[in-house]
Amino acid sequence: MxxxxxxxxxxxxxxxxxxxxxxxxxxxxxxxxxxxxxxxxxxxxxxxxxxxxxxxxxxxxxxxxxxxxxxxxxxxxxxxxxxxxxxGDPQSILIIQALSVKDNLSFEEVPVQILDRKVKKLRNKEVSSVKVVWKNHLVEGATWEAEAEIKSCFPHLFDN
Missing domain, CATH: 2.30.30 (SH3 type barrels.)
Known part of the structure; x- marks a missing residue:
């Protein structure tokens, strides 16, 4: 038993x-x-x-x-x-050499394209945001960022 x-x-x-x-x-x-x-x-x-x-x-x-x-x-x-x-999904695995990883195992995120723009109204002001696609990321990985911050760091995205 x-x-x-x-x-x-x-x-x-x-x-x-x-x-x-x-x-x-x-x-x-x-x-x-x-x-x-x-x-x-x-x-x-x-x-x-x-x-x-x-x-x-x-x-x-x-x-x-x-x-x-x-x-x-x-x-x-x-x-x-x-x-x-x-x-694992072979498509989601990124090659380290393609990322240009530095010695301290960090890499720089670079925006490639702006997909969308929206303006959010608060009580006294309006805040504009842009949806940014980043290098070495899929379109599904796009993030909403403050337009002023992206425009100051990456003005070439707003030329057109």
Whole structure:
């Protein structure tokens, strides 16, 4: 009786995962305090690193991953419990070189086009706003900005 109860509790946490060769996976980092693995340490360190590609399936629950050369000392075989499938939209991934990322991992947002203009009436004044499409963003990512601020920083958008 007790065995079946314990088994039912354990089965709730168990996941039957299977991955194919060539899939991209994230690798879970140890959450133990003071343990440094994969060059990550600290309270705000990420939970997963990667994504890494599957080279082969070793057995039902073990996979061999293609790790970068900086992780050459890490054994490339991992249990399915420390792996998480990388689900992403390839169109939404931006190439870092195209963004011209600086050394401090920042980049400059540049407006490309003004889509719309609106004037909002307050009690004593009117505030005009423009809808701006930014470089390296989709049209759905356009934002409303104060017209005076955009006009002072980027006057070439208002030439026409």
């Amino acid at each position: 007790a065995y079946s109860r314990e088994k039912s509790y354990a089965d709730h946490k168990r996941r039957d995962l299977e991955f194919e060769k060539g899939d991209k996976l994230y690798l879970e980092i140890s959450k133990m305090k003071g343990v440094v693995r994969f060059c990550k340490k600290g309270k705000l360190s990420p939970r997963y690193v990667g994504p890494y590609e599957i080279l082969q399936r070793v057995c039902k629950v073990d996979y061999e991953l293609k790790l970068p050369s900086k992780m050459a000392l890490v054994h490339p075989f991992f249990h399915v419990s420390v792996l998480k499938k990388c689900i």
